[in-house]
Amino acid sequence: MELKVRQRGGIVVEYGDQGVMLDPTRNSHSYPTFVTHAHSDHAAAFKHPEREKYATPETYELLKAMGWNRLDNLNPVRFGDKVKLGDIEVRVHNSGHVLGSTQYEVNTPEGTVLYTGDMCTEDTFTMNPAQAVDCDMLIIETTFGSPMFQFPKRDDVAVEVYQWAVNTVLSGRIPVFTADSIGNAQEIISILNQYTNLPVVTAKSASRVTDVYRGVGYNLDSVDSKSDEGQELIESRKCAIVTPKRSKMVADKVEVALVSGWALLFRKKRVAFPLSDHADYRGLLGFIRRCKPKRVLTCHGGSMTKDFHNHVKRSLGVPAAPLSSRVETIRGPLMKNENRIQACSRQIVRTVRIPGFVYQPGWLVKEMGRQGFTPNETENSIEFLIEKGILKGTSDGVHLA
Numbered sequence: 001m002e003l004k005v006r007q008r009g010g011i012v013v014e015y016g017d018q019g020v021m022l023d024p025t026r027n028s029h030s031y032p033t034f035v036t037h038a039h040s041d042h043a044a045a046f047k048h049p050e051r052e053k054y055a056t057p058e059t060y061e062l063l064k065a066m067g068w069n070r071l072d073n074l075n076p077v078r079f080g081d082k083v084k085l086g087d088i089e090v091r092v093h094n095s096g097h098v099l100g101s102t103q104y105e106v107n108t109p110e111g112t113v114l115y116t117g118d119m120c121t122e123d124t125f126t127m128n129p130a131q132a133v134d135c136d137m138l139i140i141e142t143t144f145g146s147p148m149f150q151f152p153k154r155d156d157v158a159v160e161v162y163q164w165a166v167n168t169v170l171s172g173r174i175p176v177f178t179a180d181s182i183g184n185a186q187e188i189i190s191i192l193n194q195y196t197n198l199p200v201v202t203a204k205s206a207s208r209v210t211d212v213y214r215g216v217g218y219n220l221d222s223v224d225s226k227s228d229e230g231q232e233l234i235e236s237r238k239c240a241i242v243t244p245k246r247s248k249m250v251a252d253k254v255e256v257a258l259v260s261g262w263a264l265l266f267r268k269k270r271v272a273f274p275l276s277d278h279a280d281y282r283g284l285l286g287f288i289r290r291c292k293p294k295r296v297l298t299c300h301g302g303s304m305t306k307d308f309h310n311h312v313k314r315s316l317g318v319p320a321a322p323l324s325s326r327v328e329t330i331r332g333p334l335m336k337n338e339n340r341i342q343a344c345s346r347q348i349v350r351t352v353r354i355p356g357f358v359y360q361p362g363w364l365v366k367e368m369g370r371q372g373f374t375p376n377e378t379e380n381s382i383e384f385l386i387e388k389g390i391l392k393g394t395s396d397g398v399h400l401a
């Protein structure tokens with residue numbers, strides 16, 4: 001039996017006929033499901049109440065605070081826990097990203113896979129750094145996996161943050177920090193609490209999420225914009241506001257700053273603070289080195305970070321590739337399978353010809369079966385074509401993109 005990893009509506013780790021699903025993006029597999037954290041691009045499994053899910057209680061509380069409902073079938077896990085599922089054992093580690101965020105270490109008799117989820121390798125104002133874990137295959141997120149992303153020292157950013165906030169108040173305007181409700185918002189509150197006497201007013205989901213942080217012992221001093229105290233502070237104009245991105249302003253005469261790792265790209269054009277809850281390029285490479293993997297698979301990146309696997313090969317000498325629908329093992333991809341997927345994909349493209357028509361996967365499996373392809377090969381090929389942007393998936397099936 002071989003340990004296998006691939007992307008198929010999430011990350012699938014398989015050993016023999018057993019497997020686990022990590023951060024699924026749709027309901028593609030019946031394997032036990034693990035969710036790393038409460039950001040919506042990772043937590044989609046919670047849209048399927050019938051599914052058994054493993055996640056931390058903090059992730060659950062944060063999703064509730066963000067307005068998700070029907071969060072049924074949770075098996076709560078904590079850092080250090082081990083979940084035994086037949087021959088597979090999943091261990092839970094801190095990923096340093098946001099409250100309750102985990103990495104999952106999947107142990108099998110053939111070797112170990114570590115999936116980082118989103119992670120941060122630095123000590124931040126709210127989180128302890130991600131823990132490196134010895135593993136054979138490392139599946140690592142690469143949001144900022146390009147040499148152009150090098151975050152300045154956190155303490156220096158913190159100084160910029162509070163100086164800007166205080167100066168803005170002195171000039172008669174209210175400093176507003178737009179930040180992700182989960183993670184960045186709490187770090188800004190923590191910095192302002194630590195360095196200034198400026199009261200902090202939070203808006204909308206940033207308030208509810210901060211309540212969750214407080215509920216597990218974080219000492220964050222802020223009030224909601226709708227409360228009497230919040231209203232008074234906004235009228236006095238002697239406060240800072242922390243609000244989710246893209247939400248309506250709760251005050252006028254404001255000065256707005258962006259808080260995000262992406263701020264590195266916008267700093268010249270607008271007020272933007274590069275305070276990230278992700279590792280930067282060097283953080284990622286250092287983390288990989290400490291995990292000592294035999295093979296690295298990259299995921300969760302964009303066009304700017306698509307070469308990260310080459311950087312891993314060059315600077316660390318570790319074999320690396322982007323995680324895709326092709327099956328990967330510790331020794332490398334299963335090539336035979338890849339040729340089959342390509343042949344099957346060509347066949348599917350020849351078959352799916354009517355623009356806009358939705359083809360059901362079951363029908364395609366039957367059609368491809370006639371050409372000698374297994375259901376598994378057909379499903380992988382569909383996944384491959386979706387990834388390539390040739391097909392689009394809907395809830396009923398797939399159609400030409």
Ligand SMILES: [Zn+2]
Nearest residue numbers: 037039097118
């Ligand atoms: Zn995240």
Ligand SMILES: [Zn+2]
Nearest residue numbers: 039041042118
């Ligand atoms: Zn993410």
